[in-house]
């Protein structure tokens with residue numbers, strides 16, 4: 260069996276996001292990393308691998324810099340690294356077409372990804388890829404294991420938490436789990452540096468991505484809030500409650 | 511423009527965001543047809559002002575929570591040039607699946623829509639705002655509380671259609687029921703506690719206040735991770751839930767950037783923290799420098815007075 264994990268290279272969540280000329284200024288981002296939920300997907304994929312289910316292929320799609328997240332995945336145990344290289348920004352439809360083609364090429368039975376990426380915050384990719392490759396999709400999962408040929412996932416639904424089973428092919432989108440994420444050791448880091456990254460272009464995958472169907476008009480910083488008012492001590496609580504009623508009209 | 515709205519019925523009843531979707535459609539002159547998965551909430555949906563038709567979509571697939579199967583059943587009926595759902599987890603999955611089936615663009619978590627179609631949505635957890643144009647046909651999920659509810663003066667015709675979808679997920683075991691308490695992502699007022707609450711038992715104060723004003727209780731990740739009693743479903747922030755209530759009250763929460771990511775777009779923010787330099791004060795409209803031990807009893811009595819008057 261092959262397990263694929265989709266990892267996206269995004270600004271670390273503590274990075275400041277600045278905007279220049281109507282676009283998020285990627286050059287000013289101080290630290291890039293694997294998107295947080297993808298780390299949980301990666302950890303779950305590593306656990307499946309450790310339990311002998313199969314080998315692990317990490318796939319990313321993005322510009323040259325994003326190869327780094329594959330090396331991070333290799334350092335904790337990814338066996339094969341696939342980088343779909345596209346320098347220009349893509350919309351979700353294009354990303355899904357490319358990732359789906361790479362997943363099919365790797366003949367993965369299970370595809371693990373994040374419930375949403377830290378930059379787009381969308382949550383389109385997992386269900387979209389599932390649709391394209393004809394797989395089932397289980398969303399908002401915190402844990403997985405196998406039982407025979409089935410995958411058993413703990414997921415959150417509007418009515419609570421449940422354990423569900425699903426057969427391959429399947430896409431699982433990950434939420435934050437309660438498992439500790441493993442950190443790479445020195446040996447892992449050294450090995451990862453030497454590991455080959457398979458670089459593929461859209462042409463290599465036989466995908467013609469066309470032009471984006473969504474055009475980004477502008478990015479802007481979030482609207483400035485008027486400076487807040489600060490009060491000292493618990494005896495200011497009645498004043499604040501009064502303001503919530505009279506100024507803000509929220510209670 | 512023909513608009514297809516997929517009602518949010520994931521928890522077995524018509525979610526109020528459905529009326530807001532009608533508000534969104536009407537704001538750009540759209541004529542909405544509402545699809546009610548599993549027939550849930552059809553008569554309630556028909557009374558929303560501005561709705562032209564309601565289709566009660568029946569089928570065995572709606573008996574299971576397998577959004578992929580729902581998408582198969584709904585896709586042939588989603589004929590609008592614009593397809594709208596709520597930006598809840600099931601709503602996002604529905605538009606993503608239907609979008610991929612139809613090969614049309616999908617925009618998630620949209621907070622403003624204007625003709626064109628132009629959309630506004632937060633990206634990077636609200637650290638930036640994206641303005642984009644997408645030409646119909648397209649599918650969009652809308653963030654709750656972004657549009658006004660148009661009222662319930664409507665009387666749209668209801669038709670019933672049977673559809674099928676392939677259920678591929680089977681439930682082995684229910685682990686925990688969602689709490690009866692209001693969920694943070696749905697509430698209009700959220701009061702959250704952090705590590706500064708000192709002990710999970712002290713969250714009882716937050717529950718008491720939440721009952722007075724009909725709020726949901728949330729938590730920081732430090733609270734959720736430290737105390738088993740504080741459920742993961744309460745976590746607000748980057749790796750928790752994003753909330754946009756009218757009022758967010760943060761108690762004993764420092765205001766780490768990942769926490770702010772989940773709540774900074776709330777309309778009004780109140781912070782109670784004993785440290786005058788806590789970063790949470792940077793986003794608070796009203797900051798109270800005090801311990802919760804001193805502040806919460808006063809807050810409780812002030813709010814009960816207000817509500818009983």
Ligand SMILES: Cc1cc2nc3c(=O)[nH]c(=O)nc-3n(C[C@H](O)[C@H](O)[C@H](O)COP(=O)(O)OP(=O)(O)OC[C@H]3O[C@@H](n4cnc5c(N)ncnc54)[C@H](O)[C@@H]3O)c2cc1C
Nearest residue numbers: 704705706730731732747748749750762764769784801802
């Ligand atoms: C990838 C990643 C994702 C994350 N995602 C999230 C997320 O989704 N949500 C989230 O919340 N965090 C998240 N975090 C964690 C975040 O960085 C902080 O560690 C966390 O938010 C801190 O929680 P806290 O404010 O409750 O605790 P602390 O930072 O310990 O703050 C406690 C506060 O309580 C105050 N206090 C203490 N005693 C009292 C008292 N008696 N009365 C009043 N005030 C008091 C203190 O002054 C202090 O400001 C994430 C971190 C990472 C790295």
Ligand SMILES: Nc1ncnc2c1ncn2[C@@H]1O[C@H](COP(=O)(O)O)[C@@H](O)[C@H]1O
Nearest residue numbers: 265266320372373375376381382383384
């Ligand atoms: N360019 C990409 N490369 C690799 N994985 C991606 C990419 N875009 C999205 N994903 C995966 O899909 C998830 C959801 O992304 P999104 O739909 O953009 O919110 C992410 O958490 C990743 O696991």
